[in-house]
Amino acid sequence: MFLWRAEVSPGVSVAFTDIHAGNLALHVGDDAAEVRRRRGALEEAAHLAPGSLRFMNQVHGATVEMMEPGTPSPTADAMVSRGLPLAVMVADCIPAVLVGQRPDGGPVLAAVHAGRPGIANGILPAAVERMRAAGAIGIRAWLGPSICGNCYEVPADLRAQVAEQVPSAWAETSWGTPALDLPAGARSQLEAAGVVVEYAGRCTLESDQLFSYRRSSITGRLAGIVWSHG
Structure with missing residues (x-):
C-alpha cells in the first residue's frame, strides 16, 4: 500500500501510496463505493479515524485553503x-507534503x-506563505513520485513558457527533445522560500508500481498524505 512512509518528526508522519492501495480518486470513472472503501483502508493503515483524511477537488490552479474541523472539501490545489x-x-504531477511547527x-x-x-x-510558495501565516517555522518538504525531467x-x-x-x-x-523537470522546479521554489527538501520520489512513468497518466490516460491516482498522531 505504501511506497514510502516515515514518521518525519515526533507525532507527524508522511506517506506516499503505490498501485497496491488502488485508485483513490473519485473523478476518473471508477466505482465511487470502491474508491471510498480504499480510502477507508488507507485511513485504517495510517491509524486514522474513518473519514478524517481530507481530500481536495484539484483543478490545476493556485488556490490554497486553510482547513479547520468542519471545513468542507475545497476546490483548491493546496x-x-x-x-x-x-x-x-x-x-x-508532484504530490508535495510539507511539515512545520508552531512556537507552541x-x-x-x-x-x-x-x-x-x-x-x-x-502554488508551492503560496502554500509556504499560508503555513507561515498559521505560525509555522522550520518548514520541511517531501516530494512524492512524479514524472521526471528525462520523461516529461x-x-x-x-x-x-514555464521556464x-x-x-x-x-x-x-x-x-x-524538449522537456520539463517539475521536481527540479519544485525544489528550486522551495529552497528559495527557505524550505528544506527531505525526500524526492521516483519517476511515475518509469515505475509499474505507480499510476502514470503519460503511460495511460485511463489510470488511477496515488496519494501523498500527511497526518499528526501525537
Missing part, C-alpha cells in the same frame, strides 16, 4: 492545517498538488 490529516492525489510545538501541515500549471503559478516531453514553446517563470524546470528528455 491545503494547510494545524494537524488535520491531508491528502493530495496525482498520476504524474503543534504541527502545521500542508498537502500540495504541484503539476505544471501549479509550479508555473507558484512537452512542446518547445511550452517549455519556454520563463521557473528557469530550473528547463530540461531535455533522455531522447533529446
Whole structure:
C-alpha cells in the first residue's frame, strides 16, 4: 500500500501510496463505493479515524485553503492545517507534503498538488506563505513520485513558457527533445522560500508500481498524505 512512509518528526508522519492501495480518486470513472472503501483502508493503515483524511477537488490552479474541523472539501490545489490529516492525489504531477511547527510545538501541515500549471503559478510558495501565516517555522518538504525531467516531453514553446517563470524546470528528455523537470522546479521554489527538501520520489512513468497518466490516460491516482498522531 505504501511506497514510502516515515514518521518525519515526533507525532507527524508522511506517506506516499503505490498501485497496491488502488485508485483513490473519485473523478476518473471508477466505482465511487470502491474508491471510498480504499480510502477507508488507507485511513485504517495510517491509524486514522474513518473519514478524517481530507481530500481536495484539484483543478490545476493556485488556490490554497486553510482547513479547520468542519471545513468542507475545497476546490483548491493546496491545503494547510494545524494537524488535520491531508491528502493530495496525482498520476504524474508532484504530490508535495510539507511539515512545520508552531512556537507552541503543534504541527502545521500542508498537502500540495504541484503539476505544471501549479509550479508555473507558484502554488508551492503560496502554500509556504499560508503555513507561515498559521505560525509555522522550520518548514520541511517531501516530494512524492512524479514524472521526471528525462520523461516529461512537452512542446518547445511550452517549455519556454514555464521556464520563463521557473528557469530550473528547463530540461531535455533522455531522447533529446524538449522537456520539463517539475521536481527540479519544485525544489528550486522551495529552497528559495527557505524550505528544506527531505525526500524526492521516483519517476511515475518509469515505475509499474505507480499510476502514470503519460503511460495511460485511463489510470488511477496515488496519494501523498500527511497526518499528526501525537
